[in-house]
Amino acid sequence: MSDPKDLLLDAALPHVAFDGWTEATFNAALADxxxxxxxxxxICPRGAVDLAVAYHHRGDAQMLAALKAEDLSEMRFRDRIAHAVRLRLEAAEDKEAVRRGTTLFALPHYAPDGAKLIWGTADHIWDALGDTSDDFNWYSKRMTLSGVYSATVLFWLGDTSDGHAATWAFLDRRIDNVMQIEKLKAQVNKSPALSKLMAGPNWVLGQIKPPVRFSKGDFPGSWTAPRD
Incomplete structure (x- = not known):
């Protein structure tokens, strides 16, 4: 049996372009x-808002499936990151649904949901690429990639170039900027004087650990679709 949330989402998407992620869209999805x-x-206490969240999660899942199916071993690591972000955007086939979602999650009362979704996408990418950091770097990597992803989405929404070539060039520039920062950090760590100066702050940051992971089924109140 299909997950009812997936059925609702599929029924809602044709209406999103006209009505956004609104109660009107949710009611239309119910009827359809x-x-x-x-x-x-x-399963959707907040109506279409929860469907917008589900739409984002669906895109994440499609990106992860595409990443898993590919051999990235010959790519430079920065290219793997760029490729993952590109796959995530390509998974969002309905640009208008993304545009409407961006508008929705820009509202103050839904902004925390939007930030959580973007962070989640960055987290999925780093996990898929084999990140093993267990200190402050776990946070800084996801924070940085969240910024890159957010900026790229906004650029992509307004991009009319052939095959979104301008977006991919923009993405490459943003990642190059990040790599320059990482290069600077490495140079600081190699400098004996600067390393000594940063010993205290680095020790403090080293004590920060990533959150404990839980599987979806560990959380109470989650919907589990009936099995055939």
Missing amino acids: SGIDGAVARA
């Missing part, structure tokens, strides 16, 4: 999907 209203409200 035939899903019981009580079930729909149980």
